[in-house]
Amino acid sequence: MAHLEIDNLCASYGNTPVLKGISLDVEKSEVVSLIGPSGSGKSTLLRALVGVTKPTEGTVRIGETTVDYRSAASLRSVRDSMAIVFQQYNLFQNMTVMDNVTIAPIKIKKWNKAEVRKHAAELLERVGLSAKHNAYPDELSGGQQQRVAIARALCLRPQLLLLDEVTSALDPELVGEVLDTIRDLARDGMTMLIVSHEMGFVREVSSRIVMMDKGAVVEKGPPAQIFDAPEQERTRDFTARILSH
Amino acid sequence: MNYTFQFGEALKELPYLLGGAIVTLEIAFMAFWSGAILGLAGAYGLVYGPRWIKRSVGTYITFFTNTPSVVQIFFLFYALPEAGILLSSFTAVTLGLALNSAAYLAEIQRAGFLSVRQTEIDAAETLGMSRFQMLRYVIVPHIARTIYPPLSSFFIWLVLGSSIGALYGVEELTGRAINIATSNLRTIEIFLVTALIYVVLTLCASVSLGLVGRYFFRVKGGLLR
Numbered sequence: 001m002a003h004l005e006i007d008n009l010c011a012s013y014g015n016t017p018v019l020k021g022i023s024l025d026v027e028k029s030e031v032v033s034l035i036g037p038s039g040s041g042k043s044t045l046l047r048a049l050v051g052v053t054k055p056t057e058g059t060v061r062i063g064e065t066t067v068d069y070r071s072a073a074s075l076r077s078v079r080d081s082m083a084i085v086f087q088q089y090n091l092f093q094n095m096t097v098m099d100n101v102t103i104a105p106i107k108i109k110k111w112n113k114a115e116v117r118k119h120a121a122e123l124l125e126r127v128g129l130s131a132k133h134n135a136y137p138d139e140l141s142g143g144q145q146q147r148v149a150i151a152r153a154l155c156l157r158p159q160l161l162l163l164d165e166v167t168s169a170l171d172p173e174l175v176g177e178v179l180d181t182i183r184d185l186a187r188d189g190m191t192m193l194i195v196s197h198e199m200g201f202v203r204e205v206s207s208r209i210v211m212m213d214k215g216a217v218v219e220k221g222p223p224a225q226i227f228d229a230p231e232q233e234r235t236r237d238f239t240a241r242i243l244s245h
Numbered sequence: 246m247n248y249t250f251q252f253g254e255a256l257k258e259l260p261y262l263l264g265g266a267i268v269t270l271e272i273a274f275m276a277f278w279s280g281a282i283l284g285l286a287g288a289y290g291l292v293y294g295p296r297w298i299k300r301s302v303g304t305y306i307t308f309f310t311n312t313p314s315v316v317q318i319f320f321l322f323y324a325l326p327e328a329g330i331l332l333s334s335f336t337a338v339t340l341g342l343a344l345n346s347a348a349y350l351a352e353i354q355r356a357g358f359l360s361v362r363q364t365e366i367d368a369a370e371t372l373g374m375s376r377f378q379m380l381r382y383v384i385v386p387h388i389a390r391t392i393y394p395p396l397s398s399f400f401i402w403l404v405l406g407s408s409i410g411a412l413y414g415v416e417e418l419t420g421r422a423i424n425i426a427t428s429n430l431r432t433i434e435i436f437l438v439t440a441l442i443y444v445v446l447t448l449c450a451s452v453s454l455g456l457v458g459r460y461f462f463r464v465k466g467g468l469l470r
């Protein structure tokens with residue numbers, strides 16, 4: 001049974017439709033990657049899943065539960081099970097690394113403070129930032145900030161992690177450290193839906209890839225199909241263009 | 246130069262001058278806080294209000310930042326009585342400075358509102374924060390940190406700017422210095438001592454504002470490094 005099931009999801013900005021009936025599944029412990037040209041709606045899909053952009057049509061099921069994006073209670077439970085990391089580092093500038101990671105579990109979930117901090121310390125160690133507990137975001141490099149953002153997302157113990165081009169705002173030499181962190185998570189069985197332009201990485205880490213264009217799914221399949229034997233012309237063009245860079 | 250300094254007269258009047266310094270601080274505090282609150286409302290209107298509010302606040306700011314505060318206070322002091330509203334000189338000066346400060350403080354606070362980044366709001370929302378939690382943990386601290394340095398400098402400016410009260414007979418520090426100087430004619434000594442008191446006032450204010458900024462708002466720079 002699919003862990004996340006998206007059926008005919010639509011969303012628009014004002015009157016412009018941006019997602020035109022997206023359907024896809026993510027199984028437990030699976031890594032699914034979204035690829036496609038810029039403007040094809042990948043970010044909007046992730047934002048719609050967590051309800052930052054409200055879907056206009058379609059259904060999303062997490063486990064057994066169907067999400068109702070208009071109900072505050074339902075939104076809360078969505079945000080309990082899914083965590084998202086955006087392309088732009090969006091750490092809270094006024095808080096230390098430790099506070100960034102622990103604020104939601106401690107202040108919002110009211111989990112036990114000592115346990116949360118212990119968990120946060122483990123997560124920071126895991127993303128290679130144990131020395132930075134008391135640093136502020138503006139004292140960190142982009143790659144470090146993005147790794148803190150991943151730790152912050154994980155501290156809520158989500159069942160599903162959404163990553164939106166988490167490396168594309170980084171200097172090239174900082175990309176590797178963030179990809180290593182994600183690889184690590186994949187190895188540990190974290191269920192993830194990833195948007196990335198790092199094709200080598202996408203190929204290596206994904207069990208399935210979804211190619212999107214103009215707000216719709218063009219093609220879905222395992223990496224070997226998408227990269228070596230795509231069924232659609234547009235997929236071939238896109239991967240050829242990206243890989244030739 | 247054959248002027249012989251005689252500080253004896255000036256020092257005798259020190260308690261009187263220090264009393265004036267307290268009036269100076271009173272004016273600065275009251276003008277600052279009422280200006281800040283009015284300015285906060287103005288800034289909120291400028292950023293989130295409907296068009297007519299934005300326009301009215303904009304006109305207010307244009308008027309008060311493009312006319313001298315001396316003229317504004319003259320208006321309160323001499324024109325309002327014609328309309329049957331009598332203000333003491335202390336009230337007229339404090340009110341005038343408050344209305345004037347409101348214009349500048351609205352601009353400063355507006356910049357604070359605009360500095361809140363949508364990405365942080367998105368993050369707060371997806372971490373499950375309610376509107377109130379977002380305000381409390383993300384938006385207000387962020388604004389406070391952004392506007393703290395310009396607000397501090399503005400307060401210092403007000404401490405000095407309140408000397409305008411002397412023009413209207415308010416017995417704040419400058420007013421009292423003028424009073425003494427005209428009676429004992431030790432003008433140079435009196436004003437040297439007065440200047441020194443202003444320096445001490447603003448230095449104390451800078452240092453304490455700097456400490457508060459450093460420990461509560463993580464503001465760097467200023468006199469403390």
Ligand SMILES: Nc1ncnc2c1ncn2[C@@H]1O[C@H](COP(=O)(O)OP(=O)(O)O)[C@@H](O)[C@H]1O
Binds near residue numbers: 036038039043
């Ligand atoms: N906040 C917004 N307001 C209006 N249009 C938007 C907004 N964000 C994205 N869009 C539009 O929606 C489409 C999909 O954008 P996006 O989901 O960001 O694509 P991708 O992440 O695949 O590059 C684009 O045409 C983009 O211009």
Ligand SMILES: [Mg+2]
Binds near residue numbers: 042043044165
């Ligand atoms: Mg995008």
